Amino acid sequence: MFLIRLAVLFAALMLLNGCEQKTAPPLDQQLYVWQRQWTPAHDAALKDSRADFSTLRVLALQAFPQAGWSRARINPALLKRDGRPLIAVVRLDGQLKALDQDEVTAQIQQVLSDWQGQGLILSGVEIDHDAGSARLPAYRAFLTHLRAVLPASLPLSITALPAWIDSPELPTLLATVDSSVLQVHAVSDPRRGLFDAVQAGKWAKAWSRITPKPFYLALPAYGVALLPGASGAPVVESEVSVERVGKRRELLADPVQLSKLVAELRADPPAHLAGLIWFRLPLAGDRRAWSLNTLGAVARGDVLDSRLSLKLSAQDGLYDISVSNPGNLDSAWPERVTLAVQGCDGADALAGYALQQSPDLLTFTRQREGRLPAGGQRGIGWARCAHIDQGGSNVHP
Known part of the structure; x- marks a missing residue:
């Protein structure tokens, strides 16, 4: 009897240890590719992102209130070579007065047909429309129409706003699509910042109580600049430079803050949370996006x-x-x-820095803001000296 009890106790301890060693399953990590004009830099960016990000959500088509329709100039050869699941994203500007169901559907069908004609295999379509809550019934009618027209095998998703959470129309809207992407960045006054991790966590939990279907969180890995606007509201400068006089105020999503949120979501994910989608794929030289090294480290939880x-x-x-x-x-x-130097007969600073020189010390002082990407290097100046003591020199953050 004693041996039996001992065996039961041992089995219980093993089961308890097994439970303690269990870790939460990793969250699926995806990427938005949001450049309107693809460049040769996309080749390296796609290759270097493959290990950490499962799926690409690629900007395909945009509709603007005055400018009309605009297609992203993608590189289909790179996407075919990449081979990851591909979701085409259609951006319908929230300032559009109304959605012409037939016209919008025809535009979407055409771009999907063209992509498929270029040998691209689509894993889904995402509609990104910042409709106000009052317009959700009309948006639901459009999505119902689009769902009926698209192949039943092609999943349909939408980008969604936290402002919709309190709308009684939201459950029926979400019923028309297969999944949703809750955007928790850049959803309020930009002067208050791009992102609030605490608020994002609350929105995710609230969303999980409303939708019975899979949903994703769209998270920021980028920055913007705010410029003074004529009406008092700031003008936002992101990927495209804005020709406007005035001092730029730079805002950047904080990788440390996002890393903490990702760890919390990984440890205790809200119901139905299927994964995270990062905005956006960074290219070499993209001064308003995290480096891919930093983005990958945050996604992995390093x-x-x-x-x-x-x-x-x-x-x-x-x-x-x-x-x-x-x-x-x-x-x-x-x-x-x-x-710390000896015998210098010439020195100068490069752009962004100023030089102060004394017989035994060179001091390079930052004159403007800039970021040094993880794994990167930047020249700050030159000097012609008999000797520079690297051990006696210092970098002051």
């Missing part, structure tokens, strides 16, 4: 680390002076870099 270091490259007494960021977290340009 510990974030930013480490700035001094890099010197010398030839015949001429030193090229750079700072590098070997960590996985993008960093602001260092405020100041000091170099």
Whole structure:
């Protein structure tokens, strides 16, 4: 009897240990590809994103109130080579006075047909329409019409706004589609910031209580600039430069803040949460997006680390002076870099920095804001010196 009891106790302990070692399943991670004009930089960005992001949601078509219809100029060869599930996103501007069901449906069918004619295999269609809550019945009617026209095998999803949560029309709207993408960034006054992690978590839980279907959270991995507007409301500058006089106020989603939210969602996901979709795929030189190194680290749940270091490259007494960021977290340009020197007969700073020089010290001081991507390097100046003591030099964040 004692042996039987011991065996039962041992089995219970093993079961308890097994429960303690269980980890939450990883959340599916996807990417928005939102560039209107594809460039050669998309090739490397797609290749480097493959390991961490399962699906591409690619901007295909846009409708604007005055400008009308505009197609994104994609590179179908790159998408075919990539091979990940592909969802075409159709952006219908929220300022459109009404949705002409027949015209919008015809435009969508044509772009889908053209993509398929280029050899692309679609895994779904997403409609992105920032309709006000009062217009949800009309939007539901449009989606019902579109669902009936699209192939039954082609999943239909929508981008959704937190402002819809309190609308009695929301459940019937969500019933018309297969899934939804709750956008929890850039949904309020931009002067209050791009993103609020606490509020985003509350919206996700509220959404999970309304929809019985899978939903995703659209999260920010980018920044914008605010410029003074004529009416007092700021003008938002994102991927495309805005020709306007005035000081730009830069806003950037905080990777550390997003990393904490992702960890919380991974540990305790709301009901029906299927995954996360990051806006947007960063390209080399995209100054208003996180680097892909940082985005991948946040998506994987890696510990974030930013480490700035001094890099010197010398030839015949001429030193090229750079700072590098070997960590996985993008960093602001260092405020100041000091170099202990001997016998300098010339030195200068590069754009963005100013130089102050004394016989034994060079001080490079930041003159404007900038970001050094994870894994990146940036030159700040040069000097012709008999000697630079790297051990006695410092980078001041």
